[in-house]
Amino acid sequence: MMMKKTKLSLLFASFVLAGTCLISPDIASFAAEFKSPLIPVTKDFKLPNGLRVILSEDHSTPVAALAIVYDVGARNEKKGRSGFAHFFEHMMFEGSENVGKTEHFKYIESAGGSLNASTHPDFTNYFEKLPSNQIELALWLESDRMRSLKVTPENFENQLQTVKEEKRSRIDNQPYVPASIKMEELLFDNWANAHPTIGTFEDLEASTIDDIKSFFRTYYAPNNAVMAIVGDIDANEMEKLVRKYFASIPSQPIPAKPDVAEPAQTKEKYLKVPDQHAKAPAFWMSWKAPARREPDYYALGIIQKLLSAGESSRLFQRMVKGDQNALKVDVGYDERRGPSALESFVVVKPGFTPEQVRESLWSELEKLKTTPVSDQELEKAKNQILHDLFASSSYESLQRSLGRAELLAEYACFFGDPSLIDKDLEAYLKVSPADVQRVAGKIFTKSGATIVDVEPQGPEKPKQTAKAQ
Incomplete structure (x- = not known):
């Protein structure tokens, strides 16, 4: 067991440094070496x-x-x-x-x-x-x-x-x-x-x-x-x-499950929010997303890595380094057991409008729909998934007893079966370029987008009353 952990530490320590991710020689053969179950249950x-x-x-x-x-x-x-x-x-x-x-x-x-x-x-x-x-x-x-x-x-x-x-x-x-x-x-x-x-x-x-x-x-x-x-x-x-x-703590009646059903969004939603603490304009652009373990969940997890994981990611390279119209760009997957959210956040660089910056973002999303991701870039995204699961620096790392305990408790509570941790890893590794295109086309629609513009606004000044002459 210690030898296996040491091997993983050495391998994954080289994966993600300073926002970049190196490519493993053969991700499929490496995955085959995983001892199943990933977390043995005694x-x-x-x-x-x-x-x-x-x-x-x-x-x-x-x-x-x-x-x-x-x-x-x-x-x-x-x-x-x-x-x-x-x-x-x-x-x-x-x-x-x-x-x-x-x-x-x-x-x-x-x-x-x-x-x-x-x-x-x-x-x-x-x-x-x-x-x-x-x-x-x-x-x-x-x-x-x-x-x-x-x-x-x-x-x-x-x-x-x-x-x-x-x-x-x-x-x-x-x-x-x-x-x-x-x-x-x-x-x-x-x-x-x-x-x-x-x-x-x-x-x-x-x-x-x-x-x-x-x-x-x-x-x-x-x-x-x-x-x-x-x-x-x-x-x-x-x-x-x-x-x-x-054993002596009494049970209680099982609570009713909440109704979390969401209707499909058919029209873009928009809101402008003033912010007294913001120094630069920014915006959120988000979409409703699949729940954990739904079929499209895994491809969307890969898409999140492609778009936003580190300085080699598509959005950083396009918007921060290329077009130079964003000070910060990030994409997160708010994963839940029910309806979830894929959320992008961009801080706008001075000299540009939020509308101009959104054009760059939409352009990159369209590329995911129309052009198959390369095998090399897809493999890099999968390596980042593996890094999250195995690297000692990762919060949920399987090298940490706490990371394993939390995963076991979550999977047993959410899905009834902790062995599904292995199934999820297999599903991520099976995501294909066609899966990425299909899911990107399904999620990234303008009618399904929710946009919130953040407008910097200084603190309100006290009103002055006119003095009598």
Whole structure:
């Protein structure tokens, strides 16, 4: 196992440096060397209360990682109660029956570990990474807050103020970020997909303690979660510990699945947004996109790499270096289990208008539709996919116990089968030039585009009243 990891480290360290990607001699033969499954599962079981647990032993280093995915995100919220999923990411560190406020951090960090959490449109996750002889500590902490989170008026008010400050500092007072939220609200027609994960102050302030308790009871139940533990563990002993800490937590009625259906867009959408913090004009141009694991998902992932992965990408070479009409250009794939988004963001160079810059962008998109991508360029994009999965510098790297734990928990929660990680890699490697053309033609239509122009605007000056003569 260590030899395999070392080989991967050496190979992929040369792949992506300074925004460029080198070509592997033969990507197909290299892919054939992958040991399947990519993440060996030692044990996969479900407790009587519905909690699914996946264990993967790896004794190469004395480290273990625990990841829990709860099947709840912004899409599960109700109108008038937005922001609850993100709010609970904060509440989960406010203490439980046997753990004081913020002590979760102190316990893990004092044991030499790290931890974090994140909220998404379609899930919320929590994780700890520790020396393997301390992993029982994470089990105790996670089970205590799943069982007995302290949902009190004091904790609610404390975290309400924290979330408000987070929104002000990370969204409201950042250039271009408020426009990105407006873009998603305009792009999606279904409120479940369109509203921002952080929610609104009005909705949170209008909620009651009973609302908060009901949300916790509904979505933070063992039968609405998947836990994965990866690393230097004994799977048999770990199963005993999991049962010790989690088996007595009661299950709850299974929550209803949200309706995330989106109508096809048939007409371009446009909005202009003033921005007091932006120094240069910019624009977002986006399209509705396939959900994770839908047939066209893989080709669109390759297209995103072709367009925007590093300084050798098509849009950087055309717009930043060639036409020199953009200061920054980026394309991201907001991948979700339901309707997703392919989003481009461009900062306009002085001397050009957004309309002129969009002509360059549309020109490159048209090339994807009309001219087959070369084998060499396609192979480079696939190498970048492989880099994301294997390079030690990548967040989701399979070389990291935490990366493996999060992938196992996500795939088991989302799709019911962690072995689909292997199937997804195979699907990426099978994408052909014809697939790229077909999917580009389907996605990049002018009638399906949503455009948000960002117009720099200085802060409002106080009005002066005329003085009497």
